[in-house]
Amino acid sequence: MHVPFCRHRCGYCDFSLVAGRDDLVGRYFQALDRELDRVGAGIDQPRPRTRLRPTTLYVGGGTPSHLGAEGLRTLFAILGRRFAVAAGAEVTVEANPADVDVPLVAALVESGVTRVSLGGQSLDATTLRALDRDHTPDDVLRAVGLLRSAGLVVNVDLMVAAPGQSLEAVDRDLGAMAGLGAEHLSVYCLTWEKGTAFESQRRRGWLQPVDEPLERAMFELAIDRLGAAGFEHYEVSNFARPGFRCRHNQAYWDCQPWEAFGPGAARFDGRTRITNHRSPHAWMRLVLERGDAEGDRDAMTAEEAARERLVVGLRRRDGIERAAFKAASGFSLEELAAEAIASWKAAGLAEEEGSRLRLTREGLLLSDSLWAAVLR
Numbered sequence: 001m002h003v004p005f006c007r008h009r010c011g012y013c014d015f016s017l018v019a020g021r022d023d024l025v026g027r028y029f030q031a032l033d034r035e036l037d038r039v040g041a042g043i044d045q046p047r048p049r050t051r052l053r054p055t056t057l058y059v060g061g062g063t064p065s066h067l068g069a070e071g072l073r074t075l076f077a078i079l080g081r082r083f084a085v086a087a088g089a090e091v092t093v094e095a096n097p098a099d100v101d102v103p104l105v106a107a108l109v110e111s112g113v114t115r116v117s118l119g120g121q122s123l124d125a126t127t128l129r130a131l132d133r134d135h136t137p138d139d140v141l142r143a144v145g146l147l148r149s150a151g152l153v154v155n156v157d158l159m160v161a162a163p164g165q166s167l168e169a170v171d172r173d174l175g176a177m178a179g180l181g182a183e184h185l186s187v188y189c190l191t192w193e194k195g196t197a198f199e200s201q202r203r204r205g206w207l208q209p210v211d212e213p214l215e216r217a218m219f220e221l222a223i224d225r226l227g228a229a230g231f232e233h234y235e236v237s238n239f240a241r242p243g244f245r246c247r248h249n250q251a252y253w254d255c256q257p258w259e260a261f262g263p264g265a266a267r268f269d270g271r272t273r274i275t276n277h278r279s280p281h282a283w284m285r286l287v288l289e290r291g292d293a294e295g296d297r298d299a300m301t302a303e304e305a306a307r308e309r310l311v312v313g314l315r316r317r318d319g320i321e322r323a324a325f326k327a328a329s330g331f332s333l334e335e336l337a338a339e340a341i342a343s344w345k346a347a348g349l350a351e352e353e354g355s356r357l358r359l360t361r362e363g364l365l366l367s368d369s370l371w372a373a374v375l376r
């Protein structure tokens with residue numbers, strides 16, 4: 001569920017959202033309610049038949065917590081008319097640490113939320129300013145405390161390679177983040193997306209990206225420091241205390257079907273991916289006019305779907321179990337990528353472990369450059 005509202009647009013962000021347009025929240029709820037008419041109908045059938053029983057639900061954005069306690073109650077009331085969330089389901093909401101207060105936490109708990117993902121990014125005031133964030137380190141500490149005392153599982157996003165950031169600053173951040181008490185941490189390197197304020201400042205020479213060897217050292221430090229602190233590195237960017245891997249993301253990586261609603265949201269039935277219009281304004285107008293805002297449609301062949309399964313499978317630290325892969329996709333790994341796999345193994349980027357193929361640490365660090373050999 002994509003909630004496209006933020007108080008302010010961070011300089012590096014190219015997500016589908018509007019900043020400072022809270023006047024559109026009512027229209028967004030109307031459009032979401034209308035788009036949800038599709039629920040239970042199947043990807044190509046416009047009429048609802050059943051109430052969906054999702055095993056995971058993810059409300060992201062944008063900043064869902066920007067809706068406030070009452071807005072979140074409204075959102076979950078709309079969702080509750082279409083979804084009968086399964087018992088024991090994982091229900092995640094993304095939040096800005098500055099928004100987390102006692103009424104908001106109460107609304108999350110009442111709505112059945114089990115997990116909150118905080119856009120913390122850093123516990124260092126200088127790094128947060130460099131990232132153009134509108135919250136403070138104290139906001140993160142306070143938010144984690146409030147959420148955990150309400151029994152919610154907490155993820156915190158941590159960003160490295162901020163402009164001007166040193167390896168020592170990342171080291172301090174990792175130590176502080178590991179000690180926060182959060183059950184899950186997601187670590188990302190800053191990316192410089194076209195059309196963002198950061199990218200235009202970079203072109204003018206006002207902002208300097210961290211150079212590549214330093215960025216790599218920062219990410220390696222994250223793997224070492226978080227591993228030593230008891231976090232399992234279970235996917236390229238994700239680290240969890242034992243038992244707290246994100247079930248929603250694991251379902252994506254298992255290529256299970258999912259529904260998705262809101263501007264820019266992409267739904268998938270196992271073979272076809274349909275992406276909504278990215279612009280929040282266009283999405284609202286189209287959904288309110290005709291009930292859907294379908295943009296791109298990507299129908300994969302069985303082989304293309306199997307190739308995609310191979311890539312998302314290898315992003316996981318556990319890698320791919322060969323027999324399960326063949327049973328799910330209809331293809332063996334060798335049928336799809338024998339040459340690439342042989343060259344990765346020869347270069348020390350992949351290894352066999354029993355019946356599993358997995359990337360080595362070096363392979364994970366270089367993974368984005370490996371996929372061109374698999375995806376055709």
Ligand code: SF4
Nearest residue numbers: 006009010013061062
């Ligand atoms: S809070 Fe998150 S979604 Fe909103 S502008 Fe910043 S990075 Fe983007």
